[in-house]
Amino acid sequence: xxxxCWMGSNKVEVQEVPDPKILNARDAIxxxxxxxxxxxxxxxxxxxxxxxxxxxxxxHEFMGRVVELGxxxxxxxxxDRVVVPFPIACGNCNACQRSMYSVCExxxxxxxxxxxLWGQSPAGIFGxxxxxxxxxxxxxxYARVPFADVGPLKIEDDGLSDEQVLFLSDIxxxxxxxAEMCDIEPGDVIAVWGAGPVGQFAAASAFLxxxxxxxxxxxxxxxxxxxxxxxGAETINYDETDVRAALHEMTAGxxxxxCIDAVGMEAHHGAMPIHAYDRAKQAVRSQTERPHAxxxxxxxxxxxxxxxxxxxxxxxxxxFPIGAVVNRSLTIKAGQCHVQRYMRPLxxxxxxxxxxxxxxxxxxxxxxxxxxxxxxxxHKRDGCEKVVLTP
Amino acid sequence: xxxxxxxxxTGLGLAQVAAPAAVNRLAGLDDxxxxxxxxxxxxxxxxxxxxxILSRRRPTxxxxxxxxxxxxxxxxxxxxxxxKGNRRSRVAMATAAVVGVTLxxxxxxxxxxxxxxxxxEDEPMEGKAITTxxxxxxxxxxxWRDLESLAVFMDxxxxxxxxxxxxxxxxxxxxxxxxxxxxxxxxxxxxxxLIAWRSLEGSDVDNAxxxxxxxxxxxxxxxxxxxxxxxxxxxxxxxxVAKLLGEEPSQQVKDDLRRLKQVLETGxxxxxxxxPGGTRALGQVRQRAAQPVG
Numbered sequence: 315x316x317x318x319c320w321m322g323s324n325k326v327e328v329q330e331v332p333d334p335k336i337l338n339a340r341d342a343i344x345x346x347x348x349x350x351x352x353x354x355x356x357x358x359x360x361x362x363x364x365x366x367x368x369x370x371x372x373x374h375e376f377m378g379r380v381v382e383l384g385x386x387x388x389x390x391x392x393x394d395r396v397v398v399p400f401p402i403a404c405g406n407c408n409a410c411q412r413s414m415y416s417v418c419e420x421x422x423x424x425x426x427x428x429x430x431l432w433g434q435s436p437a438g439i440f441g442x443x444x445x446x447x448x449x450x451x452x453x454x455x456y457a458r459v460p461f462a463d464v465g466p467l468k469i470e471d472d473g474l475s476d477e478q479v480l481f482l483s484d485i486x487x488x489x490x491x492x493a494e495m496c497d498i499e500p501g502d503v504i505a506v507w508g509a510g511p512v513g514q515f516a517a518a519s520a521f522l523x524x525x526x527x528x529x530x531x532x533x534x535x536x537x538x539x540x541x542x543x544x545x546g547a548e549t550i551n552y553d554e555t556d557v558r559a560a561l562h563e564m565t566a567g568x569x570x571x572x573c574i575d576a577v578g579m580e581a582h583h584g585a586m587p588i589h590a591y592d593r594a595k596q597a598v599r600s601q602t603e604r605p606h607a608x609x610x611x612x613x614x615x616x617x618x619x620x621x622x623x624x625x626x627x628x629x630x631x632x633x634f635p636i637g638a639v640v641n642r643s644l645t646i647k648a649g650q651c652h653v654q655r656y657m658r659p660l661x662x663x664x665x666x667x668x669x670x671x672x673x674x675x676x677x678x679x680x681x682x683x684x685x686x687x688x689x690x691x692x693h694k695r696d697g698c699e700k701v702v703l704t705p
Numbered sequence: 706x707x708x709x710x711x712x713x714x715t716g717l718g719l720a721q722v723a724a725p726a727a728v729n730r731l732a733g734l735d736d737x738x739x740x741x742x743x744x745x746x747x748x749x750x751x752x753x754x755x756x757x758i759l760s761r762r763r764p765t766x767x768x769x770x771x772x773x774x775x776x777x778x779x780x781x782x783x784x785x786x787x788x789k790g791n792r793r794s795r796v797a798m799a800t801a802a803v804v805g806v807t808l809x810x811x812x813x814x815x816x817x818x819x820x821x822x823x824x825x826e827d828e829p830m831e832g833k834a835i836t837t838x839x840x841x842x843x844x845x846x847x848x849w850r851d852l853e854s855l856a857v858f859m860d861x862x863x864x865x866x867x868x869x870x871x872x873x874x875x876x877x878x879x880x881x882x883x884x885x886x887x888x889x890x891x892x893x894x895x896x897x898x899l900i901a902w903r904s905l906e907g908s909d910v911d912n913a914x915x916x917x918x919x920x921x922x923x924x925x926x927x928x929x930x931x932x933x934x935x936x937x938x939x940x941x942x943x944x945x946v947a948k949l950l951g952e953e954p955s956q957q958v959k960d961d962l963r964r965l966k967q968v969l970e971t972g973x974x975x976x977x978x979x980x981p982g983g984t985r986a987l988g989q990v991r992q993r994a995a996q997p998v999g
Contacts, residue, residue, distance in 0.1 A: 317996070332999035337981065338973045367979070369994030386972065406970040408839050408925060420967045423980040424992070426960070438977060441995065448979020450995045458997065460975070 316705065317371040317454035318684045323361030324692075326372060326685050334450065334458035339386035342462030344398060348476035349376040349453050349681070351691050351701045352484060353510045354626045357579060358443065359688050362602065363628055365427065365444040373453030374400035374440040375483040377469075377476060381456070387463045396466035398459050399653035400484045402438040402449065405464035416650035421460065422447045431629060436650060453684060455705045467657040471665065477672045477702060478664055481515070486671055487656035489515025489576065490522075492624035495647040496572035498523045505529045505561060505570035505614060506547070507607040509537035511674050511700045512624060513576035518545040518669055520574075529564060531557055531607075533582065536697045544673040552584045561614050569616035577607035578625025595632055602629035612638050612646075623648035677701040706813050707764050710771060713806075714755030721748025733795020734785055743781075750774055768814040775807035829911070829934040832954030836962045839926040840969050842918040843897045848969060849916055850900060858964035858974065860982075861957065873902075877910075885909035911936045929965070931958050 319329045334343055352375050357363050377397040380390050390396065403415035410418050418437035422428060425435035428445050438460075441451015450457065459466060469479055489512045496504055504520040506513050509532035517528045530541040531550045538549035550560045561570060580596075583589035583606040592604035611621050612635050621644055639646060663669055676699045679687050687701040721728050725744035729736040734744075754774060757767030782800040785791050838845055848854055852873045856862040863876040863884060871891040879885040887908030893901035893915070903913035912935035919928045933954065964983060967975050974983040979995040 319994075319996070332997045334978075334997040337976045340971070340973060365992075367992060367994045369996055370979070371996055404967075404971040404975075406839060407966075408837070411839070420971050420975055423975050423977050423983050425963060426956075438975075444979050444992045444995070448977045448992050448995045450978040450997055458978070460977075461971070 315455040316681060317450070318373060318681070319368075320358060320366055320370045320372050321368055324359060326359065326688050328682055328684055329369075331371065331454075334456050336382060336384045337458065338460060339384040340461050340463055341384040342380050342387055342390060342396075342459045342466065343382040344376070344378040344396060344452075344457050344459050344466070345381045346376050346378040346452055346455060346457060346705050347395075348378070348480045349373050349703050349705070350480060350483075350485075351375075351453070351684075351687055351703070353512065354442070354578070355688070356692050357626055357628070359692060360580065362579060362596070363443045363445075364431070364602075367444060367448075370441065370443070370448075371450040371454055372441040373451035373457075374442055375480065375485065376440075376452030376457060377480050377483060378457075380462075380466075383462065389463050390466065390468065395469045395472075397469060397479050397482045397657065398440070398452065398457070399465045399467070399482075399487075399657060400439055400442075401436075401465075401650060401653055402440065402447065402460050403464055403654055404461050410464070413652055413655045415652040415654040424448055439650070453681065453703060455681070465654055467661065469661075474665070475672075477675060479661065479671075480702065481511070481671045481674075482653075482657050482660055482664075484651065484653060485511045486515045486519075486660055486669075487653045488512050488624050488651040489517075490519040490656055490660060491649070491651045492516040492574045492576060492622050493519035493523050493525075495622040495624075495649075496520065496523075496525075496574065496620050498525050498572065500524055501526045502571040503527045503529065503565050503568075504572050504574065505531065505611070506574045506576055507531050507581075507611055508576035508578075508625065509534065509541050509549070510576065513537075513574075514541055514545060514674050514699075515671075516574045516576050516624065517541055517547045521546060522663065522668060527564075529561065529570065533584070534694055537694075537699060540674065540699060544670070557584075557610060558614055565616070569614055569619065571616055572620040572622060573611035573615045575608045575611045575621065575623045575625045579603040579605070579627045581606040581608075581625075592632070601632040603627050603631040605631040605634065609633065609635055612644060615642075615644055617642045618644070620645045620647060622646075624651065626650075674700045675702050679703055681705040706809070707758055707768060707817060710768065710810060710813055711755050711758030711764070714751045714758065714771065716755075718748045718751030718753075718755055721745060721751060731795070732782075732785075732799040733792035735788075735790035747774075747778070747781075750777075763817065765814065765817045768810060768817060771810045772807065772814055775803060775810055778803045779807065829936050830954045832933045832956075832958040833931065834955060834959040834962045835928060835930040836959075836966055837921055837926050837928050838966045838969050842920050842927045845927050845929055845965075845969060846897045846900070846918050848965070849918075850894070850896075858968050859961045860964070875904075879909075887912070929962060931962060933958055 315333050316328050317331045318326050380392050380394045401416040402421040403410050403418035404420040407419040416437050421438040422435045428435035438447025438449050440449050493516050502525050504525045506516050509530050517530050520528045528547040530547045532538050533553040541547040581604045595601045596604050681703045690698045691701050721744050725741040726736050754767050754770045758764040785796050852865045855865050861877050866874045868874050873889050876886050887904040889902050889904045891902050899917045901915040914933035916931045921928050964974050976983050979992045
């Protein structure tokens, strides 16, 4: 089959690789009909995720049709149309039974490596380095899906297009969880750092969960325009405006009730010296993150408020404003999304017309053009917000 | 022996730092300013490992640091032998002395590199691990008591065959494609609580082990703890090599327990494309690219 292989920093190519096979009784093989490039794939593309290997198949946002099933999968049939959640979860361990699917205790066969870096291991993830299991990803024609009796969501309504449901695999639930962690109350103002796909869904979800106002912060005018036009947010362009002063003004000095970091480890900073400092430390790997968005979210949040982190971080951050967290009674909540928890209720919201996930799609490409897709998405060329690929 | 080496390091280090010129002359080295600075630096290194060895109950790491230091010294002296301005006979003598000390260091380091850092010459290797498994103690006990199923999650086992109510025959993978075999008997068996076993006389590898199943609080499953002891093939050196290869006994038991947890909770050993053999220390180090196995 054809698959997108990571071949080193800033290099992906479509290669001919063996077709996946059933390895375990709870596996399924899915023929992929739609897949997407995620912002977190760019961290791999840029070479900032440790333990990626040349030849790794990328991709963790995908859907398709079941073509083969292991003997223990009884809830699916060959031919079923499914969306596959990005965390691989067994459904049986203590974490899964508490609906904490992204910290499944069993799905990472390389748990020992992850423990060395993080203390304990999270779940395995499709196409996301060997620290997270070494699973082949879904920017390909086929994928092997472990624990297929737990993860994949069957789409029975043929009236729904791939594009309407594809993002249930990651970014819609991720944005939604970012908003949910804010424990939104009536009247709340929510600030969202990052107007990429997860930021857009976080903003939309904050409204769905009852926020009074949502303020989105980014530096790309076209992305901020999308947040205003499609999802009704207010916006701040940090290249033009001082973010903390603007937030102070917009909230009459209170600060946002909750702040969502939908940026992660490769943040940019309006003030050149600070950006250069983080950039240099990251380049020599003396910190793995450029945590500027997180720092600003913390310092901007109102006293006693919540900082919700759904942007991806890999290891160690520097100059972390812990003093602000402690002295101002902030709560930090974070996590890779427990996608399995949100797929069904969010599918209902799509069916009810409460949200249109297709609004973020700006580029539709063939899988064979995936390396162009990564370049366009990385450099935000041509107004790029989200690339959907068809094998 | 370790503490002798510790005092030796401290003494030599003090001399190098306090009187680098004298040490340079003694070793037959040209006594320039740069050489003095280098000698002082080497002295600081000696002091660090000396103090490290003397202050630790388990000085293994610092003893290996001495071995590294020896390697640096031999390299520098080798360069000095070829360079002009040095007295070659003295440099050669100094080199011979360092090589001798290196041998002592290797012996001392190897001796203290047992499973838990104690002197391991005549003691067996020990491995311990604990995990929580989301099933009742009886279920975990049942799987373990059916000794033949141990090979499903114990990676180093080829097979276990039950030969009597309490007797069994074990075949395990040895180094370099060999196998080792032994007969074992269960010496303690409390259903739902614990099983202890030991190998019988005439085994390739003498070994013994014990597993306990304790209910975790408030329905959190079962705390499973395992202890194994075995005579290390190849003695202390074998133990050190095994440790360097990531096959240290505690690591092995830990990986086995991880797979036991997978089998009991999910019904299978979890496999990925990069690590199709499932959880084990070596598999994690030697990953394949994450592509389907052809």
